[in-house]
Every structure is written in structure tokens, then in C-alpha cells.
Amino acid sequence: GAVVSQHPSWVICKSGTSVKIECRSLDFQATTMFWYRQFPKQSLMLMATSNEGSKATYEQGVEKDKFLINHASLTLSTLTVTSAHPEDSSFYICSAGGRTSGRGEQFFGPGTRLTVL
Amino acid sequence: QKEVEQDPGPLSVPEGAIVSLNCTYSNSAFQYFMWYRQYSRKGPELLMYTYSSGNKEDGRFTAQVDKSSKYISLFIRDSQPSDSATYLCAMSARGNNRLAFGKGNQVVVIP
Numbered sequence: 113g114a115v116v117s118q119h120p121s122w123v124i125c126k127s128g129t130s131v132k133i134e135c136r137s138l139d140f141q142a143t144t145m146f147w148y149r150q151f152p153k154q155s156l157m158l159m160a161t162s163n164e165g166s167k168a169t170y171e172q173g174v175e176k177d178k179f180l181i182n183h184a185s186l187t188l189s190t191l192t193v194t195s196a197h198p199e200d201s202s203f204y205i206c207s208a209g210g211r212t213s214g215r216g217e218q219f220f221g222p223g224t225r226l227t228v229l
Numbered sequence: 230q231k232e233v234e235q236d237p238g239p240l241s242v243p244e245g246a247i248v249s250l251n252c253t254y255s256n257s258a259f260q261y262f263m264w265y266r267q268y269s270r271k272g273p274e275l276l277m278y279t280y281s282s283g284n285k286e287d288g289r290f291t292a293q294v295d296k297s298s299k300y301i302s303l304f305i306r307d308s309q310p311s312d313s314a315t316y317l318c319a320m321s322a323r324g325n326n327r328l329a330f331g332k333g334n335q336v337v338v339i340p
Contacts, residue, residue, distance in 0.1 A: 215278075217275060217278055218319075223271060
């Protein structure tokens, strides 16, 4: 399967600061990337879908000004959590689907655990 | 009614047993069906992928899709402690990249 990396794997930050998470598809070009968050013992919640070179599409209830997504190239998407608060603490996972996919498959990164103090 | 239903109840089995997992769904447009395995504190890993109805076998894993019943299954034969993980079903419609997920089943294989 395709390889997707995320960086950092975990981050601890103070309330009010911003945190950037990178998602890279290492061996294929991802025209579409997805950002999820996952709370303990729960399934994945889609936050937004980003297409390379265009604005992200956010799910209902997700604040686009708080969760900034940039998909500047076919191999890199970033999620910036702005003015983070403790309730933003969660496991954030990206996935990539693209030209080698086209059939609904998504390949997930290893996730980033964010803890906001 | 949720698009995808997966009974999230934990499942404990002895090593060597067959693990049987299933999901039901309501959207008849779903064409692509996946099973993901997720270890604790890790991202989901694509385990099985099936297009439309039918069976697919890969080693100890068998995925089945019955579109007429809107029902998919995953079987794990000769289960191993390393199979202990959460298993998520997921599906999507043709031309739609979005995945609809089940809640996930936590499986524990006891040595």
C-alpha cells in the first residue's frame, strides 16, 4: 500500500498557541487529502477534505478559521490548529487518496497526538 | 439510521479461533468496501479492499460483501495475539472519495 507520514507524532503545547501538523504522501501523488480527529475508543471523525491547489471543504461544525488546511502540493498537506485550547486535545490523522487510488481507498498516516495544556 | 452500523462491542477470543466481524449499511450507492486495522495510538492500516459483491481472501483474512443484504464481513482464521486491534469497516460510493466508517470493533486475542 501507499505510505503516508505525519509529523510530529506527538506534540504538547500551551493554550493559546498554534500547532502545525504535516502530512506527506511518500510514494504517490495525492490529489485529495483528508483530515480526521479521533477521540479515545471512538471512530474517526472527518474534519475536512483538501484538494491540491484549492480550498479545503470543511465538515459541518468544524471551524475553518481554527483549523487551517493547506494542500500546496501533491505530496504535502498541513493542518494548523490556531489558538489551541484543551478541548482541541485529540488524535489527528490524515489520509491520502489520489491518482493511484480513485476507488475510494484512503491511506492513513500514523497520526499526531496533540495535548493542549 | 446511521449510514454504517458496526456493533462496537469488544470481542475476546482464544488464540487460534476464528474472528468474525460484520457491518451493515443503508446507502445502496456504496461500491467500495474496506476493512482497516488500527492498533492503539496508530493510524488505520488498510487490510482488505473489495469492490462490489463477492469474496476476497488474503492469507488468514477473508472479506465478504453481500450488496443485496447490505452486509459485509471480515473473517480472521487462526487468530494470533498480534491480531489484537480495532477493526473498522469503511465504504464509499463511486466518484466520491469520502469514506463512511463503522464505529470499530476492538478485538483481543488471548494467548
